[in-house]
Amino acid sequence: VNIGIAVFSGTGNTMHVAGVLAERLRNHGAEVELFHIDADCRDQIATRLSTTAYDLIGIGHPVLGFGATPLMLRFVEALPEGRGKVFIFKSAGDNHRINNSASEKLMRVLQGKGYEIVHDFLYVMPCNWLIGYRRPFNLQIIDTVAAKAERHARELTVGVRSFLPVHRGWRLLARFFHFLESRYGTRQFGRSLRAGTGCTGCGLCVASCPVSNINEDHRGPRFGSECIWCMRCVYTCPAGAIEAPGMNWCILKGGYRLTDYIGATDRERTFITRESGGYWKHFVEYFFEKKNGSPS
């Protein structure tokens, strides 16, 4: 099986999942090419995916405000009409059912172009926004990615179809919140971004923004109006100097670095147990379901 996977990842989580999944797919005999999407290369990658004879196309994105980022929407819009098979995966800070419909716009565009969606799954990853999980929970999350990816790779290579269950009520709520997030939240966040006094002028934020929304002048980095609220610049800044006055509540105190968890050897790496209750109850199924696959 020849597979091309296109991924957008703000802070590395979805890219990590894509890397583990690609490795597992290769173990199952697939040839896999992985493409990292940003605004500059979006259209070239869309062309490459459509002109290469892939048996399967994979599309990965983070769940941002219960939906997919407009960057990925533009990407699927840039794909020509096709008859190919597509699988979708997303990473999110939570496996609550409200996230299950996060790719619906992408799917609608793809289906409208003639593509067949054959698989849709969700990986829980450490939350990079609003709520920072405790370290043992983040380590448990990272430890679980490989088992999930193994099952998904097996399903994809033998042609098993699988979709996340979408409840109508949750889908409507997700649409409503995603509308608010994209219409107001993202704009407000983008408008409020600024480099504070700690800025050293290193230029890393300028180079890292996936939509080239940051420029530099003699006063330092200047943020434009194209922000997609991916948080990359905020967490990439070595001086922790990027602030969003009025919206700082969504930035994790102490920042977010996936590398704090990958390869960490802490002994304490379990937070959710079979007995977890209250708010955490819905995670139990994700971590302990028999087939250890996508959440349902």
Ligand SMILES: Cc1cc2nc3c(=O)[nH]c(=O)nc-3n(C[C@H](O)[C@H](O)[C@H](O)COP(=O)(O)O)c2cc1C
């Ligand atoms: C603006 C924003 C909105 C988010 N919205 C959600 C959400 O609706 N549901 C959720 O479970 N996680 C949400 N998250 C958390 C991310 O989906 C999660 O941490 C993801 O793994 C990040 O992936 P990335 O590093 O590839 O961008 C949000 C994160 C950001 C920055």
Ligand code: SF4
């Ligand atoms: S990454 Fe931080 S320190 Fe470097 S230019 Fe941007 S705001 Fe300034």
Ligand code: SF4
């Ligand atoms: S300005 Fe920052 S948060 Fe906005 S899109 Fe660019 S890197 Fe992401």
